[in-house]
Amino acid sequence: MNKQQIDILINEINSFDTIIIFRHVRPDPDALGSQIGLQHAIKKMHPNKSVYVVGTTIDNLKFIGEMDQLTDDKFKGALAIVLDTANAPRIDDERYSLCDKVIKIDHHPPVDQYGTLNIVDTDASSTSEMIYEILTSAGYGMDYIDALVARCLFIGIVGDTGRFLFSNTSPRTMEISASLLAYDIDHTAMINKMQERDAKGMQFQGFVLQNFKLEDGVGHIFITKEILQQFDISASDASLFVNAFADAKDMSAWAFAVDEDKEIRVRLRSKGPVINELAAKYNGGGHPLASGASVYSVAELKKLLIDLKKIVNE
Template sequence: MDNQQIKILQNMLNLYDTIIIHRHVRPDPDALGSQLGLKTALHKMWPRKKVLAVGDMPDSLQFFGGMDQVTPEDYEEALVIVLDTGNAPRIDGEHYQAGKYLIKIDHHPPVDQYGELNIVDTKSSSTSEMIYEILLLCGYGEDYITQEVAKYLYLGIVGDTGRFLFNNTTPRTMEITSKLLKYNINHTTLLNQMGERPLKSIHFQGYVLQHFSYEDHVGFIFITQDVLEQFDITASDAALFVNSMSDVAGIEAWVFAVDEGDQIRARIRSKRAVINELAARYNGGGHPLASGATVYSREAFEQLVRELKETVK
């Protein structure tokens, strides 16, 4: 991360009495971990500042804690920080541009630099890892990383590294994680909470395992709205099972698509082949081996699968 950018960030944090923190829609553990970790640390530093976390909370991640109610008036003299969001259309919250100053902090490839200050580090495993680094680089030190902050950042790192199985896990990732564990965060309990699913979700996972297709080293499944209704599961909760087919011997990449009514969200994963350029051609983007795309018909999804097969080849 650039030292000049960190200095600007530090000045902005000092300057504003209201700080509103956004992240992307359909949040994952990293989005929530970085958001709530930063909020909690800022509250520790400046108890009199108004620090608010914005966005919808999926049922499956309620154990993270709640979001704040924010009014349009809150933005009038506010610093707005958007975390873990590569492009502006994915920001959760309609008023993020209404603040006095906008900062983006993210680890995705920089496609859309929507902030007045854009702090992007694609070498970080997660935005939660970045928040830990930023707290140290700003000179606040580990005194402001409380047990609660450590819990949030740990969950974010674990989520985006696939429990340290993904290739974005670096020696620095493990070093930071080891320091977070020193705060006695009871990581076993946290991991159990993050892995728990309602019985209906487990039944849905069984459906996925029985119905996905596998051709040319590529796995794929299209979840219709009828299936969501059958298992009484939301599109966001269904997407948690994106990696259900990842253990198939010989699989190189897979697509998990869910019909959300007005659009079809396709999560694309790969073990080796770079797939974010493919995702970008389908209204999406992301990391080289983990991306998302949006299509609007079954035919477009099938074309996406064909192009993924070619990419793998």
């Protein structure tokens, strides 16, 4: 990020009466935290503007905030700000294209610069961290970051750093998190809520731990539609268990594949080998150590696993 980009962003926010904030499909805490945190901050800056957040509602993350339900006419003449979304096909509401202007703010490698303004910082732990930096760099920190904004940005940072355990946790990340904790937020309750699982989820986690395979340094499991039905769990809820076997000894990377009807969504994680190029090869992308891919048959999933083993054992 640079000051010139931030100034342009603030000028655009000042210029539009309607601002609609988007994020990616299958949102995580960072996508939702940055989205709702920015919404509240802009509303504080401009109480008379219409500021909306859109996307599919995820039940287990409702505690972060609720989405707005908009008719198509609301998008015309609006400014679209898309957060935490590396490539346009993953934006969770195709009506961003109806807006007058699109701005992208993201911390993933910039493979698809779809915005008229693209603010990308791959050194940031999360998009929530970026939103904090944008607000404070623009001089809005003290006035427009309140407890409501702070709780959203904090949970976003916690989510994308794996509770500060992942390698993307920098000294700056910790400084920002400490600053957010100075507000009146119950961070323990939020983290507990984020980690909370119902009985079905815990039983599903037991299945994952009993049935994942570890071969040549690669862990993997394929959750079929039959398994989802057996545990009465949705594909999106199943994906929350991507790190269920992350602590397995002698495992350098892993793949958590879920049958989502039209595609098999594969979440890739690594303890060292770079995997985002592999994800890009299979219709996806992401960070060097945390990416997502899509395949369309069991045979293609097997090819992906073979390629992942090659990367781990090079």
